[in-house]
Amino acid sequence: MIGTRGDRRWVDASRRSVYAFCALMVLSVVIIEHAFLTDDFGFEVVASHSSIETPNFYKFTAMWSSQQGSLLLWAFILGIVASVSLAATRHKLRDLVPWATAVMMGVAVFFTGLMLVGGGVNPFATLDVVPVDGSGLNPLLQHPSMIIHPPMLYIGYVSLTVPFAFAIGALISRRVDAAWVKSTRGFALIAWTFLSIGIILGSRWSYTELGWGGYWAWDPVENASIMPWLITTAYIHSIMVQEKRGMLKVWNVSLIVASFSLALLGTFLVRSGVLQSIHAFGDSTVGPYFLSLIGVVVAGSTWLIVSRLDILRSERRIDSLASREAVFLINNLLLIALCAIVFWGTFFPLISELFTGTRSTLAGPWFDRYTTPVAVVLVLFTGIGPMLSWRRISWAGAKRVFTLPLIAAGIALVLLLIFTDAAESFWALAVFTLAAFTVVALLQETWRAAAARRRGVGGSVPGSIWAVAVRNRRRYGGYTVHLGLVIVLVGIAASSSFETKRDVVLRPGESARVQDYKVTYVKPTATRNDQALIFGAWLGVDRRGEPFARLHPTRQYHQVTDGRPRGIATYFDGEATSEVGLKAGIRSDFWTSVEPSTKDIQRQAKVADARFAAYMRQVVQPAVRKNPALIGPMSEKLAEIQGLATDKIIGVYEEAGHDVPVTIRVIVSPMVTWIWIGAIIAILGALFAAWPSRTRRRPA
Amino acid sequence: MDVQRKRQVRLFVALGAALLLATGLIYTSFNASSEARQPSELTDAVPGKSYEMFGKVVKGSIEKTEDGIKFQVRDRDGGGEALPVTYSGVVPDPFREGREIVLTGTVENGVFVGERDTLVTKCPSKFSEKKNQ
Numbered sequence: 001m002i003g004t005r006g007d008r009r010w011v012d013a014s015r016r017s018v019y020a021f022c023a024l025m026v027l028s029v030v031i032i033e034h035a036f037l038t039d040d041f042g043f044e045v046v047a048s049h050s051s052i053e054t055p056n057f058y059k060f061t062a063m064w065s066s067q068q069g070s071l072l073l074w075a076f077i078l079g080i081v082a083s084v085s086l087a088a089t090r091h092k093l094r095d096l097v098p099w100a101t102a103v104m105m106g107v108a109v110f111f112t113g114l115m116l117v118g119g120g121v122n123p124f125a126t127l128d129v130v131p132v133d134g135s136g137l138n139p140l141l142q143h144p145s146m147i148i149h150p151p152m153l154y155i156g157y158v159s160l161t162v163p164f165a166f167a168i169g170a171l172i173s174r175r176v177d178a179a180w181v182k183s184t185r186g187f188a189l190i191a192w193t194f195l196s197i198g199i200i201l202g203s204r205w206s207y208t209e210l211g212w213g214g215y216w217a218w219d220p221v222e223n224a225s226i227m228p229w230l231i232t233t234a235y236i237h238s239i240m241v242q243e244k245r246g247m248l249k250v251w252n253v254s255l256i257v258a259s260f261s262l263a264l265l266g267t268f269l270v271r272s273g274v275l276q277s278i279h280a281f282g283d284s285t286v287g288p289y290f291l292s293l294i295g296v297v298v299a300g301s302t303w304l305i306v307s308r309l310d311i312l313r314s315e316r317r318i319d320s321l322a323s324r325e326a327v328f329l330i331n332n333l334l335l336i337a338l339c340a341i342v343f344w345g346t347f348f349p350l351i352s353e354l355f356t357g358t359r360s361t362l363a364g365p366w367f368d369r370y371t372t373p374v375a376v377v378l379v380l381f382t383g384i385g386p387m388l389s390w391r392r393i394s395w396a397g398a399k400r401v402f403t404l405p406l407i408a409a410g411i412a413l414v415l416l417l418i419f420t421d422a423a424e425s426f427w428a429l430a431v432f433t434l435a436a437f438t439v440v441a442l443l444q445e446t447w448r449a450a451a452a453r454r455r456g457v458g459g460s461v462p463g464s465i466w467a468v469a470v471r472n473r474r475r476y477g478g479y480t481v482h483l484g485l486v487i488v489l490v491g492i493a494a495s496s497s498f499e500t501k502r503d504v505v506l507r508p509g510e511s512a513r514v515q516d517y518k519v520t521y522v523k524p525t526a527t528r529n530d531q532a533l534i535f536g537a538w539l540g541v542d543r544r545g546e547p548f549a550r551l552h553p554t555r556q557y558h559q560v561t562d563g564r565p566r567g568i569a570t571y572f573d574g575e576a577t578s579e580v581g582l583k584a585g586i587r588s589d590f591w592t593s594v595e596p597s598t599k600d601i602q603r604q605a606k607v608a609d610a611r612f613a614a615y616m617r618q619v620v621q622p623a624v625r626k627n628p629a630l631i632g633p634m635s636e637k638l639a640e641i642q643g644l645a646t647d648k649i650i651g652v653y654e655e656a657g658h659d660v661p662v663t664i665r666v667i668v669s670p671m672v673t674w675i676w677i678g679a680i681i682a683i684l685g686a687l688f689a690a691w692p693s694r695t696r697r698r699p700a
Numbered sequence: 701m702d703v704q705r706k707r708q709v710r711l712f713v714a715l716g717a718a719l720l721l722a723t724g725l726i727y728t729s730f731n732a733s734s735e736a737r738q739p740s741e742l743t744d745a746v747p748g749k750s751y752e753m754f755g756k757v758v759k760g761s762i763e764k765t766e767d768g769i770k771f772q773v774r775d776r777d778g779g780g781e782a783l784p785v786t787y788s789g790v791v792p793d794p795f796r797e798g799r800e801i802v803l804t805g806t807v808e809n810g811v812f813v814g815e816r817d818t819l820v821t822k823c824p825s826k827f828s829e830k831k832n833q
Contacts, residue, residue, distance in 0.1 A: 212790045212817070317707070333714065337721060344725050348733060360733035361752050363804065363818070370725065503789070555793075576793045595791065599764065665790065 011094075014101050015086045021108060022079030029076050032063055032123050041134050044125045045069055051136035053530055061147040062137045067271055067286070068115060068123040070150065074267065075111040077151075077158040078104065081187065085162045089183050096169030096180060103165035110293050118286050139531065139558045139575045145205035149198050153225055156195030157263035160232065162187035164260035167253045171304045176249055176311055181239045188236055188256075189690040193683060195229045200679040211555075211578035211593045213501070213667040215675070218367040223346040224266035227339050231259040234335040237328045237385075244390055245325055247314040250305065251332060257301040262339075264294050320392040327385045334381065338374045342367065368496070376430050379489055382482040383438025386445050386475075405441040412436035425497035435490045442479045469688075477689025484682025491674030495589075499669040507661045514666045517590065518542045521664065524596070524657030525552070526650035532556040533571045533650055535596035537662055539581060551581030553594040553664070567609035568646050572602050588670040595663040601653050608645050734804055739773050740780035745807040752804050753812055758782050759797040773812070776800060787814035795821040 032045070036059045041047040049062045049069070063069035082104040089097055115122050141147065163184035170180040202222065203215040216222060235255040241248045268290035305312070318325050344351070345362045352360040387401040413433045416422040422429045450464040459467065469476035504512040506521035513519075522538040536554030540547070559566060560574040581592040620638070624630050734752040737745075745751060753773065761772035761782070768788025774780055787803065795801065800822040805814040 211793050317703075321710075337718075340721075341725065344729065348729055349736060352730070352733060356730075359736040360730070361736050362729055362733050363752075366729065366732045370728070573796070576796075578793055597764070 011098050011101075012090075014098065014105075015090060018079075018082050018086055018101060018105065021105070022083040025072075025076040025079040028072060028123070029063075032069065032072065033060060036060060036062055039134070041132075042126050042130045043123075044127050045123050047127055047131050047134045049134070049137055051134040054134075054137050055142070058137050058142050058147065062141075063123075064150050064154075065137060065141050066123075068121040068125070070154070070271075071111055071115050071118075071121060071286075072123045073151065073154055074158060075108060075115070077155055078108050078111065078161060081159055081162050082108070082165075085166075085184070085187060093166075093169075093175070093179055093183060095173040095175050096166065099169035099172045100162075100165040103168045104161055107161055107165075107293075110289075114286055114289055118289060121286060136531075139556070139577050143205060143209055145201045146209070149201040149205065152194050152201060153198030153266075156191045156193075156198055157228065157267055159187045159191035159194065160228065160256070160260045160263045163191075163235075163256050167256045168301065168304065171253060171301075171308050174308065174311055176253075176308065178239075178243045178246070181242055181252065185236075185239060186690060188232060188239070189686060191259075192229070192232045192236055193686040193690065195225065195232065196679065196683055196686065199225050199229060200676070200683075204676060207591075207672070208580055208582060209578070211580070211595075211665070213580070213591050213593065213665065213669075215672070218342075218345065218364045220346050221266075221270050223342050224262075224269040227342055227346075228259050228262040228266055230335045230339040230342075231255055231262055234332045235259055238332055241325050241328050245316055247316055247318070247325060248329065248332075249312045249314055250309065251329075253301075253305055253312065255332070257298070257305070261294055261298050261301075264290065264297065268294065322388065322398065323392045324385065324388045324390045327381060327388055331378070331381055331385065334374055334378050338371055338378070341370045341374065345370075372427050375489060376427060376434065379431055379434040379438060379486055382486060383434070383441035386479055386482065387441050401441070401444070404444055405437045408440035409433050409437035421498075425493075428493040428497040431489055431493035435486045438486050439483060442483055446476065446479060473691060474689050477685045477687075477691075480685025480688060481682045482685075484678045484680070484685055487678030487681060488675050489678075491671045491676075491678055494671035495669040495675070499667060501665070501667045503663055503665050505661045505663050508658050512664075512666070515668050516544050517548065517666075517668065519592070519664065519666055521662065522550075524654055524660070524662070525554070526653040526657075528646060528650060532558040532577075533646070534579075535594075535598065535601075535650070535653060536579070537594045537596070537664065539592055539594075539664065541583070541590060549583040549590060551583060551590075551592050552579075553581035553592045554579040555594060555596055557598070567605070567612065568642065568649065569602060569605040569609050571605070572598065584673050586671075586673055588668055589672045591667040591669065593665045595665075596653075597660055597662055598653075600656065600660075601649060604649050604652060608649060612642065612645070738775045738780075739783035739812075740775050742783060742807055742812065743781075747808060748806055750804060750806055750815070752802060753783070753785075754800065754802040755783070756800050757795075757797045762797055771797075773801065773803075783812055784810070785812040785814060787819055789814070789817035789819065792819060792821040795819065 032043070034040075035043045035046050036050055037056065039046070039050070039052055039059075045063070045066045045068050049066045050059050054062065064073045082101075085104075086097065086101060093100075163181075166180045166184045170176050199222075202225070206217070207213065207215040235252065238248050238251050238255055242252050268287065271286060271290075318329065320326065345367050348362045349359045352358065383405060387405075389397065393401075413429070413436075416429060416432055422432060446465060446468070449468045450461065453459070453464045453468050454461070500515050502512070502514050504514075504519070506512060506519075508521050508523050511518050511520040518541070520540045520542075522540050525534075525536045525538060527534050534554050534556045536552055539551045539553070541549045541551060556577045556579065557571045558574040558577070559571045578593050581594075583590045616638075620634055624634060734750045736752045736754060739753065739755050742751065742753060755773040755775050756778065758772040758774055763770050765786065765788075768786065769791060770784065770786045772782040772784050774782050785803065785805075787805075802820040802822070803812070803814045804818040805812050807813070
């Protein structure tokens with residue numbers, strides 16, 4: 001900040017100290033990861049989140065499954081993005097870079113300070129007594145999606161720090177033209193892309209790994225990630241207006257402040273006990289600190305914006321509603337409305353407690369009911385936006401661009417009404433119709449640009465499309481994102497409005513009918529691995545008489561690991577995870593899960609454990625007392641015997657299971673795969689848009 | 701209408717819409733919500749009214765019934781009387797005795813009848829992410 005008074009050396013020094021901070025964070029992460037990979041249980045974080053049996057890959061990723069490790073990850077990513085942003089702007093934006101540095105490092109101080117003084121969240125804390133083995137990683141997290149999901153979200157959250165810091169810098173130094181926006185646009189896109197990846201990975205994991213067959217539950221922590229995503233989406237569009245027309249400056253600084261605050265809120269919600277959520281983790285000590293930071297950020301930024309309102313006034317006004325600026329403004333409003341609805345619903349328990357004294361909660365259906373209309377209107381606007389020109393579109397121009405998409409929508413509507421039962425759900429029908437409008441609109445715009453190019457310089461159709469896209473990556477990347485998003489919404493509409501869900505109780509050999517599928521419970525299965533007992537069911541699925549799939553849903557019962565030898569029955573005290581039997585398809589997914597009946601097995605395990613314990617008391621312990629050297633070989637033998645006993649017991653499940661009914665859940669959801677495909681398209685589009693152009697140097 | 705007036709109209713329309721949305725949200729949310737209560741607070745429950753009950757599953761109380769399960773729930777701090785609960789629907793993976801749960805339902809004859817598929821079990825360990833319904 002001293003550098004703002006003109007002395008360059010202070011600014012350079014501050015930039016270098018950011019690089020040093022980054023290096024220190026990298027070193028910290030390397031040390032902790034090394035501890036994980038070498039099973040150094042002297043570190044408390046390693047002892048409580050990893051174990052000797054944990055596979056190496058998950059040892060590496062266990063770092064961020066812990067509170068302290070995730071704070072370190074935040075600081076680590078911050079170090080990297082701060083360094084990159086300062087390196088990229090070292091010759092530009094002289095006035096505001098020092099302030100931006102101060103803000104970014106202020107946030108860094110918060111996170112590192114929290115780790116040092118926050119109470120129990122120091123990643124380098126050691127244990128006085130080093131345990132022989134750790135507690136292990138929660139088995140639900142031992143899945144690729146669940147492991148990548150947190151870092152993706154974190155990169156998204158942390159990347160928002162850069163545009164936020166530069167916005168604050170711009171406000172303080174009163175340099176509120178488009179320069180700060182352009183320099184940080186890349187980070188906003190990166191933030192959006194990684195938030196999207198994190199959110200979609202979380203949904204897919206939920207769908208394919210958990211036993212309920214859904215991909216979104218409006219749980220507070222899910223909402224915590226979608227709120228900054230919505231506002232960042234608004235921000236990315238809104239800054240285009242500032243760049244092209246110098247308008248919406250107040251909107252942009254406000255949006256990025258909101259976005260960053262929501263990212264902090266998201267980080268906070270996941271680790272505080274403030275809301276009843278599946279993810280609420282008791283009472284953590286860091287909650288109040290986060291709230292204070294959010295308070296400071298919001299209050300300070302608001303004051304700054306208000307005091308700079310005079311210079312933030314835009315140079316121009318919106319001329320006409322039929323212009324791209326107006327549509328982007330409406331888009332801002334829609335996304336904010338959506339975010340407000342989610343925010344209200346998420347915090348309703350606290351709000352209601354404030355006003356009525358009792359805590360009341362809102363469940364999924366409420367969220368669905370109020371977010372759906374807004375989302376549907378957004379589908380329409382993702383098509384209209386690209387078609388309108390800046391300032392104002394003429395009546396003739398409007399007729400030219402709107403005609404084909406409207407016809408497409410009309411045709412789609414008619415076809416849907418005649419050939420499908422889509423009319424049973426009004427909103428789904430609306431989404432499909434508007435999706436047709438938007439997809440045709442996007443294709444039309446691309447086609448017209450490519451055709452114009454071909455008229456000028458010739459070339460093949462695909463070649464022209466590519467050439468046009470590469471020359472304007474932001475626009476065509478954006479169109480691709482819109483296309484992907486519309487596909488996602490179509491998938492969501494179809495799979496939520498037209499799914500069939502049934503629980504059936506079957507004995508081996510019995511079948512049940514679900515829609516035009518016949519599910520037969522063929523036989524029970526029981527196996528085990530190092531960590532868990534796995535009980536499942538082979539299901540044969542026929543569709544209209546033809547064999548369709550053989551699925552094997554299972555439930556795994558993981559043993560509690562804390563280094564001590566445990567009885568067999570303790571498999572049922574640890575975590576249980578589900579393996580879903582899923583046959584995905586373009587038109588619909590066939591999803592199954594099984595709930596094995598383990599009562600008999602548990603009873604037999606307890607009997608075996610009692611016999612074992614008696615044997616230990618009566619034979620083994622006296623023998624060992626007489627001859628301590630026997631401990632090693634005896635432990636091995638005992639482990640072997642216990643293994644054999646376990647095999648026998650689970651074998652009983654298969655043999656006796658021919659008469660035992662199990663509960664099987666079957667869900668047939670149309671078009672779920674489109675959600676994943678659409679998301680991939682959207683993310684590729686975002687990457688295409690963010691990729692630096694090679695044809696000319698990117699303007700600062 | 702001249703441009704200035706047009707802008708004023710647009711502003712009023714936008715503010716009006718926002719007000720409408722806010723009012724709608726507030727009204728419907730208070731109606732659609734369920735009070736969150738622990739078992740000890742449900743002794744004076746209105747029969748038929750939907751509550752969101754949260755508490756800890758009593759050890760040894762989980763039993764399978766014909767179309768679901770039944771168990772007992774106590775307050776989070778372990779005090780108070782145990783509330784008998786019946787439930788049918790998806791049982792989340794982490795569900796077991798001693799864990800904290802959240803379940804929407806009504807009280808009938810002293811038994812808490814859970815709504816289908818609304819059983820949520822809180823993950824016990826500090827930072828793992830889980831979803832279930």
